[in-house]
Amino acid sequence: MIAKASLRVTPLHSVNRAAGARIVDFGGWKMPLYYNSIIDEHKAVRRSAGLFDVSHMGEIDIQGPDALETVQRLTTNDIKKLKNEMVQYSVMCNNNGGIIDDLLVYMLARDHYMLCVNASNTEKDFDWIQKNKVGDTKVRDISRDISQLAVQGSNSEKTLQVLTDIDLSAIRYYRFRKGKVDEVDAIISRTGYTGEDGFEIYFDSTHSVRLWKSILDAGAGFGIKPVGLGARDILRIEMKYPLYGNDMCDTTSPLEAGLGWIVKPDKGDFIGKDAILRERNEGVKRRLIGFVMTERGIARPHYKIYNKGREVGEVTSGTFSPSLNKAIGIGYVNVDCSGTGEELEIEIRGKRIKGEVVSTPFYPSRVKK
Numbered sequence: 001m002i003a004k005a006s007l008r009v010t011p012l013h014s015v016n017r018a019a020g021a022r023i024v025d026f027g028g029w030k031m032p033l034y035y036n037s038i039i040d041e042h043k044a045v046r047r048s049a050g051l052f053d054v055s056h057m058g059e060i061d062i063q064g065p066d067a068l069e070t071v072q073r074l075t076t077n078d079i080k081k082l083k084n085e086m087v088q089y090s091v092m093c094n095n096n097g098g099i100i101d102d103l104l105v106y107m108l109a110r111d112h113y114m115l116c117v118n119a120s121n122t123e124k125d126f127d128w129i130q131k132n133k134v135g136d137t138k139v140r141d142i143s144r145d146i147s148q149l150a151v152q153g154s155n156s157e158k159t160l161q162v163l164t165d166i167d168l169s170a171i172r173y174y175r176f177r178k179g180k181v182d183e184v185d186a187i188i189s190r191t192g193y194t195g196e197d198g199f200e201i202y203f204d205s206t207h208s209v210r211l212w213k214s215i216l217d218a219g220a221g222f223g224i225k226p227v228g229l230g231a232r233d234i235l236r237i238e239m240k241y242p243l244y245g246n247d248m249c250d251t252t253s254p255l256e257a258g259l260g261w262i263v264k265p266d267k268g269d270f271i272g273k274d275a276i277l278r279e280r281n282e283g284v285k286r287r288l289i290g291f292v293m294t295e296r297g298i299a300r301p302h303y304k305i306y307n308k309g310r311e312v313g314e315v316t317s318g319t320f321s322p323s324l325n326k327a328i329g330i331g332y333v334n335v336d337c338s339g340t341g342e343e344l345e346i347e348i349r350g351k352r353i354k355g356e357v358v359s360t361p362f363y364p365s366r367v368k369k
Contacts, residue, residue, distance in 0.1 A: 010055035011208035027120030038230035049153035050227035058122030066135035093272030152198030159219035240360035290360035297353035299329035
């Protein structure tokens with residue numbers, strides 16, 4: 001267990017506390033769980049706009065003549081398909097095909113990339129990259145110098161457009177531009193973790209408080225709200241977006257996690273390729289599925305899943321969805337009971353409560369593509 005004294009804070013920690021946020025320990029960081037109400041913050045994002053402090057996320061800079069080959073070797077997706085100002089979702093795997101981390105790759109130039117990685121994995125990822133880099137490649141952990149804010153919701157573009165001369169409507173999904181936000185140099189990326197249209201902004205940490213306040217002021221007319229981890233978790237579960245440490249780990253393969261679409265064996269060699277191809281040929285034994293509770297009860301991580309009286313898996317994420325007005329969850333089950341419509345039972349406090357496998361996402365994506 002991480003001692004409280006060693007927990008890190010974002011540059012907005014004092015602002016979050018002053019706003020009355022409920023602060024919790026999250027992956028070695030003191031982070032806001034909510035500011036006022038998880039449900040109100042969730043509704044703000046689904047109906048208009050929300051502002052997230054996600055400065056705990058890690059950023060790793062990779063550049064040099066062999067940077068492309070390094071990233072290509074480390075990740076499962078095909079970096080050669082990227083052009084400047086494009087973003088790619090990918091995973092890094094170990095030699096056994098287990099997921100070390102899921103991440104975003106930003107192509108700043110053919111010989112320069114930035115990886116956005118999960119906060120709790122930053123040090124582990126950096127060490128793995130250093131160990132496995134190719135040739136003339138320089139790797140730097142720039143996380144302490146970079147802050148990240150996410151503006152998510154249908155009014156996110158209107159909110160941010162007030163603060164920048166860049167035509168945000170011209171930035172497509174999984175694209176980014178470099179420019180100024182309230183006169184601060186930034187990377188403005190049309191990406192997010194909510195299923196709504198929105199942006200993630202990277203900039204020098206010294207400007208965190210200024211941009212936080214500027215964005216809240218710019219979005220005041222749209223009812224923008226600061227949003228904590230509680231609503232963020234519900235939003236991403238509604239989309240069945242996996243969370244590292246819950247829905248995948250270093251013993252989970254991309255194929256099991258439903259991420260086969262970001263595995264590109266034809267691109268050439270990469271770490272974990274042989275194990276993943278072997279699993280693809282043999283067939284996975286379990287799959288990550290989405291389910292709804294058909295009886296009253298909320299599934300939580302590690303609850304056992306049953307099918308026809310036999311234990312077949314385990315819940316990895318679960319919540320009550322305000323968007324759907326029903327309890328939903330994510331979990332791994334045996335392949336033979338992973339099909340849509342399959343009846344399940346979730347063991348909740350000693351009782352088996354009925355559920356059903358459904359197609360996902362649970363809530364329709366509204367990203368602007």
